[in-house]
Amino acid sequence: MDAVIDIKGIPECNVCEIRDGKLVIGSGVTLNKVAELNYFPLLSRAVKRIADHTIQEKITMGGNLTGTIIYRESALPLMVSNSKVIAVDRNGERKIPIEYIYDREKGLNPCEIIVQIVVEERFLNLPHVHVKRTKNEKIDYPLITISGLKDGERINFGFSGVCEYPFRSYKMEDILNDRSIPIDRRISKAIPNIPGRILEDLNGSVEYRIFMLHTMLKEILDKFEEEGELDG
Secondary structure: OOOOOOOOOOHHHEOOOOOOOEEEEEEOEHHHHHHOOOOOHHHHHHHHOOOOOHHOOEHHHHHHHHHHHHOOOOOOHHOOOOOOOEEEEEEEEEEEEEHHHEEEEOOOOOEEEEEEEEHHHHHOOOEEEEEEEEEEOOOOOOEEEEEEEEEEEEEEEEEEEEOOEEOOOHHHHHHHOOOOOOOHHHHHHHHHHHOOOOOOOOOOOEEHHHHHHHHHHHHHHHHHHHHHOOEE
């Protein structure tokens, strides 16, 4: 059986540049490189919190997005910015929303690889926040991580550590952005719409995760609404 061993030799997998109004990031680009170039500050902030500096030099964007470790925190800024991935197999290429790669029906087939991630330039410098809570040290597997991006009057949210995969829930966003009801009530209404089973592990029980999620969402919503906008 044919197998792809290393994609770092593919030129398209090593680009990281803005062209034609889009940020294009190759799947072979390391987390350190993304952070250093800092084209997308929310993404840079997120990848700096993944492992330590030495490991960040080895982890690639494609590796973090599709690796076996369930948190895949680099996906969150990409989800909230409506990013796409270019996936390729022997039959050609297709461009799909980033969240599709975690969907069993819409996701990657066994023969596809991610070549590039594409982000519209207009999202790169929008007001944003990235909040991560760990059980112990600053660099540790997250209990919960949330990225928020304010696009006009709407705040987009991406979550990691809540379920077995990162996600963005448009139904939760609709509720969290409903300014006709108080913030605490919005959060209480949104949480039952989490699109999967809530994790329970050594880092925290289901009940503790729900408590932390409520606390983190309130922190984010309070800051956005009191200050009008954030820069992270």
